[in-house]
Amino acid sequence: GESVGLHLPTLSVQEGDNSIINCAYSNSASDYFIWYKQESGKGPQFIIDIRSNMDKRQGQRVTVLLNKTVKHLSLQIAATQPGDSAVYFCAENFMNRDDKIIFGKGTRLHILP
Amino acid sequence: GAGVSQSPSNKVTEKGKDVELRCDPISGHTALYWYRQSLGQGLEFLIYFQGNSAPDKSGLPSDRFSAERTGGSVSTLTIQRTQQEDSAVYLCASSPRSRATGNEQFFGPGTRLTVL
Numbered sequence: 001g002e003s004v005g006l007h008l009p010t011l012s013v014q015e016g017d018n019s020i021i022n023c024a025y026s027n028s029a030s031d032y033f034i035w036y037k038q039e040s041g042k043g044p045q046f047i048i049d050i051r052s053n054m055d056k057r058q059g060q061r062v063t064v065l066l067n068k069t070v071k072h073l074s075l076q077i078a079a080t081q082p083g084d085s086a087v088y089f090c091a092e093n094f095m096n097r098d099d100k101i102i103f104g105k106g107t108r109l110h111i112l113p
Numbered sequence: 114g115a116g117v118s119q120s121p122s123n124k125v126t127e128k129g130k131d132v133e134l135r136c137d138p139i140s141g142h143t144a145l146y147w148y149r150q151s152l153g154q155g156l157e158f159l160i161y162f163q164g165n166s167a168p169d170k171s172g173l174p175s176d177r178f179s180a181e182r183t184g185g186s187v188s189t190l191t192i193q194r195t196q197q198e199d200s201a202v203y204l205c206a207s208s209p210r211s212r213a214t215g216n217e218q219f220f221g222p223g224t225r226l227t228v229l
Contacts (some may be wrong), residue, residue, distance in 0.1 A: 008153065008155060028213070032216055034218075035218060036217075036218075042222065043117075043204050043220030043222055043223055044156070044204075044206075044218075044220050045219055045220070046217045046218070046219075047124075049217060056186070064175065089155070089156065093216050093220075100146065100158065100161040100163075100169055101146070101208070101216065101218060102158070103148075103155065103156045103158070104155075105155050106155040
């Protein structure tokens, strides 16, 4: 669903450990999904995307998993670093229509030294 | 050339005044979005422009808010009779909406609005 001013949940992870950030999306017709990272004082930046014909996609240190059966998306970050501290948003879109992209609520990732 | 730009970067205004926020999207991007983000919170969708279609205004919080996009490029978000609860960062994003390249949004740096 859309984020409408709720305080963000926080995930605290030890530096060097792997992080898993979860997201539930709302529209079963959505066929394109994106993860964004937002650092303090900046606009969100693209991390990785995945189309609905895939269930896994890997980038540099990041992996996105898609489970369409339960409408669930996750972002895995390997060997987290201090620079990974940020707010992470998932987003969904139905590309075959001119629908807007819908953002999830966001999760704040806090890296412990 | 560069990414999405927004102006001003900061705006301080008095309650009751009108403000205009500007967004210059990436050239050629057909989709343009406005969001509002209060401190420590998520993105609140405001309005969405896609090509020549009628804009999706479903996120505008009140009739004091309006936006236009001229010539399919630059967009202006106008807030009339500002209230203190309007204080937030206003983010603009554009997207190519290409099936080949995806629908990634490119965000501007935002305008921080403070209503005194």
